[in-house]
Amino acid sequence: MHPSPPPPPIRIFHLQPGASVSELPALPAHPPPVGFYWVACTRAFLEEQADAIQSMLQAVTGLQLVDLHLTDLLSTQLPSHYDYTSQYDLLVMRQLATTEGAAEEPLPRPVPGGPRVLRRIDTSPVGLVVFDALLLSVHPPDCQVRDSYAERLTAPPPVAPQPAHPDALEAAGEGPVCQLHPGAPIAGVRLPASPADLMLRLVNRIVDNYLDLRRELSRQLDHWQVALLNPRGRFNHWSSLMAARLALHHLAEICEDQRSALQAWGAALDAGSVAGDNLVAQRELDLLKVRSRDVLEHIARVAHHVRRLEQSTEAAVQMHFSVQNNRTNEIMRVLTVLTAVFLPLNLIAGIFGMNFEFLPFVDMPNGFWGALFAMLGIAAALTAYFWRKRYLEHTGQR
Known part of the structure; x- marks a missing residue:
């Protein structure tokens, strides 16, 4: 089997809500006539082509990134946080490493090692800069969040099954057969209405990866709990168990930073004002608030599950020592x-x-x-x- 080619360092999309999505071969040089742009690049590409990205932002939005924000986007040690200017918003969210131990200079972990599932808690930051007509996202190499959502946007629409005799259906009174146009949006998949909407969808995918991780953590900790409470066996995985407890603390801190960052962005969103007669803009703002609350609920679920795992692990350890004391x-x-x-x-x-x-x-x-x-x-x-x-x-x- 031939290895899959590495993903490109930058991908540019032109999204037209309610119409279509197209991938551009080069950086745009003018504002979009309809819709908005999504420019997704790796951190290394941004570092090498910072001037080109700044020139593109100037041509499309009439603005450029502040130097301090550019430094934040290039940093691999930055925790999840939110910052803003009067022209754009900056949100940094830490995502799980795509492969074991492949995080680019992750935040320091108290105890290395442990079971394989714990090494997946290494994280890398994803920077999201929201303009009015453009979303700039900065990802680590081989970012599954970017590639998976890009594949979903560019996936061809499903072809509706065609009956053998459409004329017979019309004669039977069932009406003409509906056929999908090849360029029509996918049924049931609503394209993001704005760069902020796309940003929230990417953040939601980042958080959902943590929800998937909790199943593996639960299985590993359940296995240890059975071993801890087995009076006939001897538990010899204390170093791994301590690494698991510290990793859970680390994961809880990540969730807290994510929640604080998104709450700060939501507070700034609530502070925004929309003209009373602009019903379309008001509806878009309401949808953004609903989606942001949904993402916050996902983060709260991850944090709740992490706290439950911590309490369950601590209870298992205490019960283990109680059983040992009783046997003694x-x-x-x-x-x-x-x-x-x-x-x-x-x-x-x-x-x-x-x-x-x-x-x-x-x-x-x-x-x-x-x-x-x-x-x-x-x-x-x-x-x-x-x-x-x-x-x-x-x-x-x-």
Whole structure:
């Protein structure tokens, strides 16, 4: 099998809501007559072609990126956050690395290693700059979020099944057969209405990747919980478990940063005003608010699941140590009872083992058997006494 070619460093799309999507071969040099542009490039491309990107932004929007924002887009250590100017909004969201350990200089992790699923929590930032007629997104190399959504936008529309005899349907009163035009938008898939709408859809895909990750984390932690609560086994994965707990803390921090960034963008969106008679603009603003709340709900679900996993892991660890303490107490109880049973026997054996010339019962022909039966009787009496006091009760634990 031949390896798949690497994705291009930049992809440019012209979106016309309600009409079509076309991919452009080069950077646009003028504002779009209808719709808006989506320019998606890698971080390395932006670093090499920063002047060309700035010139394109100047030609399309009449604006350029602030130097500090350009530096933020080129940084790989930036957490999720939101910033803005009077002309554009900047949103940075950290996405999961596409392959294990392939994040480009991820945020420092407290403990490396652990199971394979934990190494997927490495993240890379995705920068999203929202203009009125353009969305500039800066991605890490081999970004699945960009490529998967681009494939969805450019996918050919499905061909409706055609009956064998359309004239027969018309004669039967079912009306003419509807045929899809090859350039028509996909049925059931509404194109983004604005750059902000497209930005929210990309953020939603980033968050959904975290929702997919939680299933693998749940399976791994459930496996450890069964091993922790197995009294017959010995749990030897403490380093991996500690790495998992720290990774969950790291994931919770990522979710909190994402929620804070999106809430800040939503607050700026609420502060915007729309003329009262512009019903179309008001509807678009309402749709943006609904979609932003939906993305926030997805982030809240991820954060809730992470907290539940943390609590479940902590509870399993505490139950493990409780079971171990209970087993230790039972062992010590049995050993204490055995010591109490044999203590008087040792006393009798010690007395008759003294090196005196005259000892009672020593010269008797049945002295040995008498002492032996006396010792067995004492041991049986003490065992019955401890059993009645439930010191030797069997708990039934396995």
